[in-house]
Amino acid sequence: MTRSSDTKERLITGALELVSERSYANVGVQELCEYAGAKKGSFYYFFKSKQDLMLKALEHQAQAMNNMILMPAFSSKLAPLKRIEQMFNLTYQYQKSIKEKTGRVGGCFFGNLALELSTQDELIRHRLDIIFNRQLKLIKQCLEEAVTAGHLSEIDIQLTAEAILAYWEGTILFSKVRNEPEMLKSLAKGVRELVIKKPK
Amino acid sequence: MTRSSDTKERLITGALELVSERSYANVGVQELCEYAGAKKGSFYYFFKSKQDLMLKALEHQAQAMNNMILMPAFSSKLAPLKRIEQMFNLTYQYQKSIKEKTGRVGGCFFGNLALELSTQDELIRHRLDIIFNRQLKLIKQCLEEAVTAGHLSEIDIQLTAEAILAYWEGTILFSKVRNEPEMLKSLAKGVRELVIKKPK
Missing domain, CATH: 1.10.357.10 (Tetracycline Repressor, domain 2)
Structure with a gap:
């Protein structure tokens, strides 16, 4: 799987945006990936968990x-x-x-x-x-x-x-x-x- | 359905306890009913929503x-x-x-x-x-x-x-x-x- 070099960055800033708007409990990995335009595989390549x-x-x-x-x-x-x-x-x-x-x-x-x-x-x-x-x-x-x-x-x-x-x-x-x-x-x-x- | 007179009270105090321990987003109606020992029907009899x-x-x-x-x-x-x-x-x-x-x-x-x-x-x-x-x-x-x-x-x-x-x-x-x-x-x-x- 190719991973764009800024995927990690997008997941981090996306998490900050979504969690700021709502709450930690309210934001799931699936939604976060969609928001950041990242595949779930990429998420778990960069991070162990939410x-x-x-x-x-x-x-x-x-x-x-x-x-x-x-x-x-x-x-x-x-x-x-x-x-x-x-x-x-x-x-x-x-x-x-x-x-x-x-x-x-x-x-x-x-x-x-x-x-x-x-x-x-x-x-x-x-x-x-x-x-x-x-x-x-x-x-x-x-x-x-x-x-x-x-x-x-x-x-x-x-x-x-x-x-x-x-x-x-x-x-x-x-x-x-x-x-x-x-x-x-x-x-x-x-x-x-x-x-x-x-x-x- | 019979509703024990303290069901409403138990749902309210249960909500306070669970939401205090975790967060509003993290607590669902189903769990709340189980915690308070109330049926879902009772929940919606007393409250329109979470x-x-x-x-x-x-x-x-x-x-x-x-x-x-x-x-x-x-x-x-x-x-x-x-x-x-x-x-x-x-x-x-x-x-x-x-x-x-x-x-x-x-x-x-x-x-x-x-x-x-x-x-x-x-x-x-x-x-x-x-x-x-x-x-x-x-x-x-x-x-x-x-x-x-x-x-x-x-x-x-x-x-x-x-x-x-x-x-x-x-x-x-x-x-x-x-x-x-x-x-x-x-x-x-x-x-x-x-x-x-x-x-x-």
Whole structure:
């Protein structure tokens, strides 16, 4: 069987699109193959299972989020705390662009999958935990810089970073329920306040 | 056909249990009937469809959350801002009890369903929006009391209430991904900081 060199890529991006629109449970291998224009044999040549495809799709999406949101925010010349706000603003831009294309705020692919699968699929839960921990690390580095620069003091960096990441996911959840990307822009202000002090 | 008077109740609680463990897409009417010990005829006597059952299950769960978390927190004699923190602490107790029973933090039923279905099912999305808006109202009333009591000033009440609700959902999401209910307890501190000022 000949396999076009971009079949694997098409299966991965197809999975991201279909699972974003619906849910992991709702998308089957057969439908995915049809959507990506791939034969079932090709699917199983590249992936052991739907779970295996999803683990690879998660890394693909993590890279895309890095390129689109995290790197532009955290590598910017902005003051450290402004970079975190920028993460929210770029998320707004991204969700707005999805809504313009599909009519719907798609939400965070990781958050969506986390709530759907954390109780059911330990491998996917673990991979999501790794991806969230990488994001946490970026926020922590940023907070450490803010402390070094004297913009923050007496702060519990680990807890504050977790709070910011939780708040980020929560604001994306609400903008999805309301189908209003603008919520992300207005709620971005909250991140300026979300600083948890060290216990005295 | 005779229908035991608690068949409807068993179908609703069964749906809540199965959908919590897995996802809406993953649970079928046939399985649900078997789980609840109900005939298919009984299912369609009480509910028009799986969607119809889920809308009723959402109201049932909203009532349960009211009784278990929202009313005990917001009707307590605590100072207004402490009541909001209490909402997080009671959520911790609840998720901890679920983990003790099932081995897993189950997360927020509304948040789970919101991320799974908001882009797919307008009726369910709308019902979730109504339920979240009721919770928002409780938080807003509490913030208004805090302003009246002189504990807060210059606060954007609507935006702060939305931020707190988003933060609540986000912290539950993270405690689900990590399978650590304790995150809810430690992150509850963040809510003391999450006060968004009125623009000057």
